[in-house]
Amino acid sequence: MTASITHTTGIPVRGTTTATGVRLWFQVHARSLAWLLPVVAIAAVVQAWNMGGIPQRIDDEGTYTAQAWAITHLGELTHYTYWYDHPPLGWIQIAGYTSLTGAFARYPFAVEAAREAMVFFAAVSAVLVFVLARRLGTARPTAAIAVLVFGLSPLALQYHRTVYIDNVATPWLLAAFVLVLSRRQQLAGFVGAAACLGVAVLSKETYLLALPFLVWMAFRRADPSTRRYTLSVAGAVLAVIGGGYILLAAVKGELLPSAGKVSLLEGVTYQLGSREASGSLFTGGSLANEAASQWWALDPVFIVLGSAAAIVGVFLRRVRPIAAMLVFLLAMMFRPNGYLPVPYVIMLVPFAALLVAYVGERAVLALSGITAFRARTRFRGVSRRALGGAWALVTVAALVAAVPLWGSQLRGFLVTDLDKPMAQAENWIGDNVDKRSRMLVDDAMWVDLVNDGFARNNVVWYYKLDTDGAVEKQSPNGWKDSDYVVTTDSMRTGGNSSSDVRQAIANSTSVATFGTGNQAVDVRQIHPQGETTAKQEITKATDQRKTLGTQLAQNPALEADSGTKSQFRAGQVDSRAMIALGQVLADRSVRVDRFTPMTGETGQAFRRVVLHASSTQAASRTEQTLEAMSSAFRPTSVERDGDTLTIVFPTTDPTSTAVSAS
Structure with a gap:
């Protein structure tokens, strides 16, 4: 709204206005x-x-x-x-x-x-x-x-x-x-x-x-x-x-x-x-x-x-x-x-x-x-x-x-991206952890994991495990009722006050680690039977993989360098991957690349296999063989590029796949 300016004679001057407020x-x-x-x-x-x-x-x-x-x-x-x-x-x-x-x-x-x-x-x-x-x-x-x-x-x-x-x-x-x-x-x-x-x-x-x-x-x-x-x-x-x-x-x-x-x-x-x-x-x-x-x-x-x-x-x-x-x-x-x-x-x-x-x-x-x-x-x-x-x-x-x-x-x-380990850990959990699992987590992950499909009651902020009556009712056995604990710097320092959180970490083994030092985020699977029993089972599973890997390394249809064969013999390869390879080698020869860990899985059994068939047609038949395997041994993904196949198997209980407890 504007107002006209009045001349000194008292007569308004047309067309002249003051500024608005x-x-x-x-x-x-x-x-x-x-x-x-x-x-x-x-x-x-x-x-x-x-x-x-x-x-x-x-x-x-x-x-x-x-x-x-x-x-x-x-x-x-x-x-x-x-x-x-x-x-x-x-x-x-x-x-x-x-x-x-x-x-x-x-x-x-x-x-x-x-x-x-x-x-x-x-x-x-x-x-x-x-x-x-x-x-x-x-x-x-x-x-x-x-x-x-x-x-x-x-x-x-x-x-x-x-x-x-x-x-x-x-x-x-x-x-x-x-x-x-x-x-x-x-x-x-x-x-x-x-x-x-x-x-x-x-x-x-x-x-x-x-x-x-x-x-x-x-x-x-x-x-x-x-x-x-x-x-x-x-x-x-x-x-x-x-x-x-x-x-x-x-x-x-x-x-x-x-x-x-x-x-x-x-x-x-x-x-x-x-x-x-x-x-x-x-x-x-x-x-x-x-x-x-x-x-x-x-x-x-x-x-x-x-x-x-x-x-x-x-x-x-x-x-x-x-x-x-x-x-x-x-x-x-x-x-x-x-x-x-x-x-x-x-x-x-x-x-x-x-x-x-x-x-x-x-x-x-x-x-x-x-x-x-x-x-x-x-x-x-x-x-x-x-x-x-x-x-x-x-x-x-x-x-x-x-x-x-x-x-x-x-x-x-x-x-600088200091949050990369946290992001990688969340993505890894979303891709590899069963949505029915119960997890103890840093609260910084809580909303993201619930949005990703995990049940609200199964994503437990570690601080509430033994301080909130409602959560305690859901966990009558305390830490033993959880499947995973995801440790961050906040949990490693702030979780010390909780006996349940300490026990969960002590009785767990790492399945994926991202980052180093204070920024490290460690996804750990909890063993309700206790740390000692879990380590015994891990040692037994590793020995079984060594036996299976030694037999596979001697297969004349397997083409691999000495370093790759030593990985088989050391029990460092996922048992399902070796069984699947055994099925493939029964029909045709394939060349297998040196195994490398997936992001965050250094120290875990290798579950990604890169192999090369003799031809594109042979690669196609190999893919069909893998897809026809029973659910216990079937890979989660098979990507074919010409005669090259990249095969990834799902994560499983570390008592059957981990190289060592940490």
Whole structure:
């Protein structure tokens, strides 16, 4: 809608209109947008590029993805019993994003869809970092630098890509600080800030730690004449939002502990008191030390500069509440008996980035003598310039160190595929494991395997094997009721607390392994009869294959080099493949290539045979012979190319095919 401009005589001038509200807003904020949009675009593109390749999917993000998927596909709050370990609003928002955008349908692995949601939340956070910096009085270039630090630090990128509900809570916390600094409509700003903090806390409960500092900021900003009223209303809004979560538990009859039911009180007690402590940051091997070591390996420059900026910021009035909050959050990490979650750093990153940029700008202004207030004494002026110069030198040194570090780290984020072993393992399971099998898995695989046709109750998140009553009822014999266990780094470290998981791994043998080191994913078949009996059966089966292979290697119709014949004699070839070859050799001569393992099956009996017939017609007759074999010996696939046949046999129980137990 447009309005005509009135001439000074009071007569409207035809054809002349003012800008619309939207156009006027863009005109007013054009310079800010010119700085904001490019840096947000850069941060979003870097995060989205190769987001499925690095980092490797982990159990925690699989859990939040599966919970979001359960809402949209199962109509349930979680894929297992919800036990109030975290408020559900975080994965509800992920579910909302994936539902609105159809993200789950666009990716081969469900976690990638949730990682796309993380890109969205990180982009929103980047915008809010810029706005918050501007409201704290920084120049536009400084606010843009804060966004770049927030978006491009390898430390930030690692955790912004990972599906953590902390990433969902972060934009809400930033919005709370932005709103509390609102220049107009203070009551609405305070109420909005309280609502945003409430959503942040119901997305990740640890964000409640920001409450005292948000109140401090609000108290400073509030008009003294209405301070009591505005703060009271904002407090009431926050209480109502938090009370809604408590009311949900009460309505479900799960507020207080009772027999056979979960409860909110037990969930809170677990998080605050009974959860295993992470130990001291200074104790090698402790959970806290390992978490901090991960952070340090990613970006020591940002950690040092951000921590220093927090300390300096405490002495700068405008950012003092935010700096004090960051110092407080850093101090919380040093509790000797507390729990330090790995994603804890996500809450610190945006405020550290903001303070690094803000303190850097103050240093430049102090050096140039351009400050809002002149120093009262010459000594203070000299001190201000000296401190500014010192910080400028620190910043320059940090840049010199950060450029090569960030360059190599960012290159890795953009081109490395650490998730390949996980993808290969899932594909192998889909191609080779009977869909009726029961598996203990990392939660990062749960949605994918259920989508692939495995029964929901047969894909068991390892953590739930002995902690969820419903799963325990399905597994009266514990680990013995499962057929496979798929180990990842998350399971090898986090599964140590479960006796059932340890027993499942100990009494299993590897049938396929993908990747190495921490990225290794091992598909293992469980032997309910126990490890000792399984090894005896494996040894017996290997001896039988050696006998069969020795006889086959002596067959004059077999054309093979000495290395291939030694593979037969060593019992390294699948017994069904040797029996099938024996049938073929009874009618005609064939040449067999040296055996090579299929992807992931190094150390297993060779089940792929490449043979060459004397002619195309002979190859066709050989193919007919193989297809006519009984189901016990029939291959899963036979591909013919002229006189060459590539034959693949199905996987079977490793007690009859494995070369050795591992």
